Amino acid sequence: MTTVDPTPAPAVRLRELVFGAAFAGAVRAAARLGVADALGDAPAAPKELAASVKTEAQPLKRLLRALSAHGIFEETADGRFAHTEMSRLLREDTPGSLRYIALWCTEPWTWEAWPRLDEAVRTGKHVFHDLYGKEFFDYLNNDAPESAHVFDRAMTTSSRQSARDIAEFLDLEGVSSIADIGGGQGLVLASLLEKHPEVHGTLLDLPSVVANADSRLREGGPLAARAQVVGGDCRRNIPVEADLYIIKNILEWDDESTRRTLRNVIAAARPGARVVVIENLVDDSLSMKFTTAMDLLLLLNVGGGKHTMQSMTERMEQSGLQVGDIRQVNGFLHAFDSTVPA
Ligand SMILES: C[S@@+](CC[C@H](N)C(=O)[O-])C[C@H]1O[C@@H](n2cnc3c(N)ncnc32)[C@H](O)[C@@H]1O
Structure with missing residues (x-):
């Protein structure tokens, strides 16, 4: 509650923005403590919540107050806290939960990397090797199992939402086999195989990632007879x-990796095969704040970035693909349909 004029003047807004780390840290703390999961439909006092999530009551109240200032939880007139639409998204059991996305965007390595953004902007290169002595995915999968787990869950969360949209969007007429390259745990592939019972599919991703592939695709799963999982x-x-071939949210790393991946697809495919690249575009997105932030994070960790419509088209054409339709899948994703030339 405030008696002060709430209109944020530029100076107030800028003060708020430079405390972005505090907001991100507060969301992370709530997600790790499971506060949203502990709060039910009825408002609860901080003391009650503190007992459930095993914290001190007073600091928890301060955390909740800081989050409420952003519309994540809401303080009632009698000092209890209630859910809002945003706080519910931190619950693990909410359909479309963002708990793992919140954790992923605030993982410990991000806090090491952000202060080096000026350096990355100066050089155009990632800072990851300097910080951890190895490439990002190598570090993630071999040295940071907890972060790798959060990453896989976060990818699965966002894929679950987009998988349905992609299955709805993609016309598979004339297609009897699909390969999802860098397909994560295989949600997009599983959704497509479920929708098209005559189609076979292959999931390709790093060995440690496909080891946890969607159970529907693995031996004993309902789609296993039509699915191949390749590490x-x-x-x-x-x-x-x-x-x-589907390539979704992969071509966000350095240009050389993008070139090699597209060349390898072309080498594997027969002439006339279809290659659909699906990406969030930095120049056309439902949330430019989220996409541009992710673009900078990609600069820091893999020396890559989100594409513009033009840069994605150019990379595909330079690799030899014939780019056709470019269409919006949903507010965040565009699909670039292309063909492997004869
Ligand atoms: C941003 S995720 C996208 C996952 C999935 N396509 C989706 O949209 O949900 C990037 C994926 O690329 C995979 N990846 C990274 N390097 C790879 C490589 N060299 N070969 C195959 N997959 C790789 C990661 O394991 C991860 O699953």
Whole structure:
């Protein structure tokens, strides 16, 4: 509650913005403590909540107050806290939960990397090797199992939402086999195979990632007879022939990796095969604040970035693909349909 004029003047807004780390830290703390999961439909006093999530009551109240200032939880007139639409999204059981996205965007390595953004902007290169002595995915999968788990869950969360949209969006007429390159745990592939019972599919991702592939695709799963799961490195080789290749949210790393991946797809595919690249574009998005922030994070960790419509088209054409339709899948994703030339 405030008696002060709430209109943020530029100076107030800028003060708020430079405390972005505090907001991100507060969301992370709430997600890690499971505060949203502990709060039910009825408002609860900080003391009650503190007992459930095993914290001190007073600091928890301060955390909740800071979050409420952003519309994540809401303080009632009698000093209890209630859910808002945003706080519910931090619950693990909410459909479309953002708990793992919140954790992923605030993982410990991000706090090491952000202060080096000026350096990354100066050089145009990532800072990850300098910080951790190895490449990002190597570090993630071999040295930071907790972060790797959060990453896989976060990807699964965002894929779950987009998988339905993509299954709805993609016309698979004439397609009998699909390969999802860097397909994570295989949600997009599983959704497509469920919708199209005559289609076969291959999931290719790093070995440690496909080890946790969607159970529907694995041995004993309902789609296993039509699914193949391949552990590999798409920058080295893509040992899969398919009518349609899907490459979603992969071509965000350095240009050389993008070139190699697209070249490997073309080498694996027969002429006329379809390649659909699906990406968040930095120049056309429902939330420019989220997409531009992610673009900077990609500069820090892999020396990559989100594409513009033009830069994505150019990379695909330079690799030899014939780019056709470019269409919006949903508010965050665009699909670039292309063909492997004869
Ligand atoms: C941003 S995620 C996108 C995952 C999935 N396509 C989706 O949209 O949900 C990037 C994926 O690329 C995979 N990846 C990274 N390097 C790879 C490589 N060299 N070969 C194959 N997959 C790789 C990661 O393991 C991760 O699953």
